[in-house]
Amino acid sequence: MTKTRASLLTAAAISAVPLALIAGFAWAGGWVGAPRLGGSTVVDAIEFNAGRHEGYRRAHAKGVCITGYFTASGKAAPLSRARLFATGRYPVIGRFSTGGGNPFATDGRNVFHALALQLTGPDSQIWRMAMDHVPIFPVATPQAFAALQRASRVDPATGKPDPAAMKAYLAVHPETRAYQDYIAAAPLPDSFANGTYFSINAFRLIDQTGTSRVVRWAFEPEASFGALDKAALARLPQDFLFDDLSERLARGPLRWRMIVTLAAPEDATDDATVPWPAGRRTVEAGTLTLTAAQPEERGACRDITFDPTILPDGVALSDDPLLAARSAAYAASFRRRAVETPGPSAVGKKLTQGGG
Amino acid sequence: MLPDRFALAIRLLHWTTAALIIAMLFIGVAMVSTAGPAYSALLALHRPLGIAILLLACIRLAIRFGTRAPPLPGDLPRAQARVARASHILLYLAMIGLPLIGWAMLSAGSYPVRLGAGLVLPPILPPGALAFGLLRELHALAAFALFALILGHLTAALVHGFVRRDGVLATMGFGRNAALEPPVDETGESLEEAEDEAPTGEAETPPPA
Ligand code: HEM
Ligand code: HEM
Ligand code: HEM
Numbered sequence: 001m002t003k004t005r006a007s008l009l010t011a012a013a014i015s016a017v018p019l020a021l022i023a024g025f026a027w028a029g030g031w032v033g034a035p036r037l038g039g040s041t042v043v044d045a046i047e048f049n050a051g052r053h054e055g056y057r058r059a060h061a062k063g064v065c066i067t068g069y070f071t072a073s074g075k076a077a078p079l080s081r082a083r084l085f086a087t088g089r090y091p092v093i094g095r096f097s098t099g100g101g102n103p104f105a106t107d108g109r110n111v112f113h114a115l116a117l118q119l120t121g122p123d124s125q126i127w128r129m130a131m132d133h134v135p136i137f138p139v140a141t142p143q144a145f146a147a148l149q150r151a152s153r154v155d156p157a158t159g160k161p162d163p164a165a166m167k168a169y170l171a172v173h174p175e176t177r178a179y180q181d182y183i184a185a186a187p188l189p190d191s192f193a194n195g196t197y198f199s200i201n202a203f204r205l206i207d208q209t210g211t212s213r214v215v216r217w218a219f220e221p222e223a224s225f226g227a228l229d230k231a232a233l234a235r236l237p238q239d240f241l242f243d244d245l246s247e248r249l250a251r252g253p254l255r256w257r258m259i260v261t262l263a264a265p266e267d268a269t270d271d272a273t274v275p276w277p278a279g280r281r282t283v284e285a286g287t288l289t290l291t292a293a294q295p296e297e298r299g300a301c302r303d304i305t306f307d308p309t310i311l312p313d314g315v316a317l318s319d320d321p322l323l324a325a326r327s328a329a330y331a332a333s334f335r336r337r338a339v340e341t342p343g344p345s346a347v348g349k350k351l352t353q354g355g356g
Numbered sequence: 357m358l359p360d361r362f363a364l365a366i367r368l369l370h371w372t373t374a375a376l377i378i379a380m381l382f383i384g385v386a387m388v389s390t391a392g393p394a395y396s397a398l399l400a401l402h403r404p405l406g407i408a409i410l411l412l413a414c415i416r417l418a419i420r421f422g423t424r425a426p427p428l429p430g431d432l433p434r435a436q437a438r439v440a441r442a443s444h445i446l447l448y449l450a451m452i453g454l455p456l457i458g459w460a461m462l463s464a465g466s467y468p469v470r471l472g473a474g475l476v477l478p479p480i481l482p483p484g485a486l487a488f489g490l491l492r493e494l495h496a497l498a499a500f501a502l503f504a505l506i507l508g509h510l511t512a513a514l515v516h517g518f519v520r521r522d523g524v525l526a527t528m529g530f531g532r533n534a535a536l537e538p539p540v541d542e543t544g545e546s547l548e549e550a551e552d553e554a555p556t557g558e559a560e561t562p563p564p565a
Contacts, residue, residue, distance in 0.1 A: 007519070014514040018507040021378075025503065028382040030389030038389045125476060126468055142391040303485035304466040309396055313473045317396060324396040328388075334465065338489025 037142055039328030043336065045146035046329075049153045050101025055342040057305075058333040060114055060130075062105055063097030064242055064347045065299020068253065068290035070119050076260055076285035079213060080205035082314030084121040085285060092288065093118050095301035096192045096245060099132070104346050108228075108236030110188055115197040115219065116306035117288070125312035128304075130326075131197035131219065133189060137272040138179035142325035148176060175273040187227035192245045193254045194223040201308065201326075202269040202318040205260070214263040214318055216276065219256035219288055223248075242347050249293050256288040270319040295348035302342065305334040361527050363423040369416040370528050373451060376409050381503050388496075403458070404471040410455035417448060429522040443509055450502040456480075457498060461491035 023032075030036035046058045053061055074087035084090055098105065099112030113133040120126050139145045151169035152161045170176060189195040197219045204212040228236070237243065248254060262281045268274045296302040309317060309327040317323050344352070361367065380402065387398035428437050462469045463479030465488035470476045481487060517525030 010518050014511065014518060017514060018511050021507060021510075025382065025385065028389075029385035036389050037391050039391050039395070040388075042391050125474075303483060303488075307467075310468060319393075321393055324393045325391040327399070328391040328395040334485075335489065335492050338465070338485040338492065340489075342485070 037146060039325075039330075039332035040335075042142055042146050042149075042325065042329040043332040045149035046101060046333075049149040053101055053103055053343075054340040055337055056101075056103040057097075057337060058101055058329075060097035060099060060112070060116075061101050061103040062242075062346050063095045063114075063116075063296065063301070064245065064345070065294040065296055065301035066094045066096060066290050067292050067294070067300070068092045068094070068288065070258075070286055070288050072286040073284055076205070076283050079207055079215075079260070079262075079283065080314040081208050082121065082127070082205075082312045083123045083125065084119055084127060084312060085314070086122070088122060090122065091120050092290070093300045094290070095296075095299075095306065096242075096293075098241065103343070104238075104349075106236065106238045107240040107242065108233035110183060110230060110233065113189055113192060113195045113197075113241065115192070115195070116301070118304070118306065121312055123312075126310060127312045127315060128306045128308060128310040129199060130306040130308050130330075131199055133195040133197055134179075134183060134186065135198045135200065135218070135275050136179055136182060137200050137322065138176045139173065139322075140175055140271045140273045141321050142329070144173050144176070145322075145325065147173070175271075178273060187225075188230060188233075190226040190228045190244075191223065191248065192241055193248050194221045194225050196220050197256070199308075200272050201320045201322050202263065202272075203311070203323075204316040204318050206314050206316055212316065214267070214269045215260050216263070217258060217260045217285070219258055222255040222257070239346055239350060246293055246347075249290070253289045253291045255290075258285040258288060259283070260285050270321060272320060272322050293347075295351055296342075296345035297348040302345075303338075305330045307331065358427050359424055360426055360523075361529070362425060363419060365419050366416060366423065367528055367530065369412055369419070373409055373412050373416065376405060376412070377451065377502070378506065380405055380409065381499060381506075384499055400470075403462075403469060406455040406458050407469075407471060407477070409451060410459075413448065413451035413455075417452070426527040429520075429524065432522075440512070443505060443512075446505055447502075447509060450498065450505065454495065454498050454502060457491055457495045461488055461495055464488040464491060 026032045030038065043058050050058070050061075057063070070084070070090045070092050072085050072088055072090065074085070076085040077087070079085070094115060094117040097114045097116065098107060098109070099114065100109070114131060115133075116128070116130040118126055118128045139148055147169055151165040153165075154160060155162055199217045202214050202216050205215050206212045260283045261276060262283070263269055263276060264280055267276045267280070293299075307327050307330045309323055311317070362370070383398050383402050383405070387395050387402060428440060432440075459469055459477065460481045463481040464484045466479075466483045468476045469479070513525050513528075516522055
């Protein structure tokens with residue numbers, strides 16, 4: 001009797017160990033407990049909004065690859081030990097894109113014009129950035145991002161988002177209004193070549209002594225500004241921006257100055273919905289020169305992800321929660337599209353159809 | 357004669373890698389479950405720890421081939437001994453394979469395999485999105501299979517240690533263990549004879565001839 005009791009106890013004690021591990025594992029993985037927002041949940045929300053376009057990026061699906069180089073002025077070298085800031089010329093690959101999950105959307109939309117880059121330093125360390133043509137973002141957190149994706153899904157019946165859902169969203173996310181007001185009023189560049197591309201999120205530069213400073217940066221175009229007529233967007237040719245880009249590149253290289261802005265102590269470093277006031281100290285870190293574009297089928301930009309947390313030593317994350325969120329979401333999007341058959345890109349399709 | 361225990365280096369490595377691998381499984385599923393700041397922090401930890409496990413497992417395997425391992429108890433059924441052997445081989449495979457898959461997958465995805473400031477491993481596969489995608493799925497699958505294997509392994513170890521009490525658990529242990537050494541009284545004299553405990557296998561009445 002006592003013997004069976006003892007062996008039952010032993011059996012119970014022994015089974016408790018794997019069971020505890022399983023319970024801990026389930027908790028760590030978020031399968032039990034409060035629902036958690038992960039990269040794949042965020043991408044689910046994007047797919048809910050934009051539909052599922054297999055083989056393409058879940059956001060910024062329409063794009064073209066570019067190549068060129070970055071010429072560092074050396075002026076940012078005292079701020080960061082990244083070798084990319086030391087005077088010199090370093091290779092760049094990148095991608096121009098327009099916002100949204102539809103790879104064949106028309107360019108006549110008041111959406112992000114975007115520039116993604118990969119700079120390779122003399123020590124082979126790489127720096128990836130993905131930037132938009134606006135200085136602020138509609139949301140500050142991944143939770144708000146997913147909620148906005150769900151609320152702003154276009155109802156196929158009306159061609160507009162459900163006003164009730166949007167109203168409910170905006171009631172709890174007033175920060176999105178600032179962005180909506182900005183994007184409604186701001187002029188929309190009439191070319192990829194004359195847009196300013198903003199990091200939006202804050203990062204840290206770390207110098208030789210280990211001192212870190214919070215910065216945002218922007219690539220300011222050399223090309224003179226021109227704005228699209230927002231009232232006439234619907235009449236714009238489908239691939240207007242992409243056609244314009246290849247015409248301009250055929251005429252010669254395009255240039256942008258990289259301007260690094262240092263935060264003042266009172267500036268928000270963890271909130272991408274809030275711009276920093278003008279008049280902050282800036283440093284011109286160098287010049288980006290883009291020399292050629294390639295359709296995604298042939299270029300080097302399709303099969304990588306421009307995860308903005310891929311940074312060289314000397315550049316680091318800030319406390320902006322969007323950074324980790326972006327990394328997780330870009331990984332989830334890449335994971336999905338990598339096992340799907342990539343379809344033709346808008347630019348590539350046109351080339352084959354046009355016999356070019 | 358075969359030793360009672362694994363070589364000290366093997367035992368030390370066994371417990372360090374055991375702790376690291378279990379931690380890595382938790383870190384892995386936790387980071388993928390969140391889009392919060394923990395994602396980046398855990399991923400930055402995941403890569404160097406994974407590569408450390410790869411190194412430790414290689415060292416351990418080298419030592420294992422150069423030293424003698426204790427035998428399994430002679431009364432262990434043949435099938436069980438086979439399962440034990442096969443599961444140990446699978447554990448070694450996973451300890452080396454899983455980090456290699458992680459490294460290869462990041463290489464194929466054109467990610468830098470960054471271990472820490474200034475330390476970036478070279479790619480071990482050429483870029484390829486499909487290879488990245490398949491290895492990414494394989495990394496998750498292999499990790500879950502390893503977790504299941506570890507559950508079985510540690511349950512078996514506990515059964516050996518506390519039900520069968522056959523000394524197998526002690527082959528990976530450090531302290532003095534009654535199952536391995538004859539018990540000793542205060543005077544330092546062996547108590548083995550005095551205890552006169554019948555070995556389990558011989559307790560049954562012999563079958564009639
Ligand atoms: C939580 C916020 C955000 C989420 C969840 C998100 C999500 C995504 C996803 C899933 C992709 C596709 C990645 C791929 O498959 O490779 C993408 C691409 C992109 N995102 Fe974001 N994004 C966020 C914020 C931002 C911000 C703040 C910017 C601009 C500063 C930005 C700029 C871009 C650009 C330029 C691309 C295209 C990159 C390329 O050409 O490969 N995103 N985003
Ligand atoms: C023994 C070593 C390792 C173990 C036990 C392990 C375990 C895991 C687990 C459980 C996951 C989550 C899978 C999922 O739920 O989808 C994961 C994901 C991942 N692991 Fe590992 N891993 C190991 C080594 C490595 C190494 C060496 C690297 C790279 C150098 C690596 C890179 C990654 C990456 C990039 C992810 C996915 C992140 C994402 O998709 O968001 N792992 N790992
Ligand atoms: C945490 C609980 C664990 C316990 C209680 C445990 C216990 C043991 C014991 C007692 C042995 C010796 C078996 C024999 O004499 O043949 C052993 C061997 C072994 N263990 Fe574990 N272990 C644990 C975790 C792990 C983990 C996480 C791994 C790696 C994934 C691992 C890998 C191995 C391997 C490969 C062997 C075979 C050693 C050889 O023959 O070279 N163990 N373990």
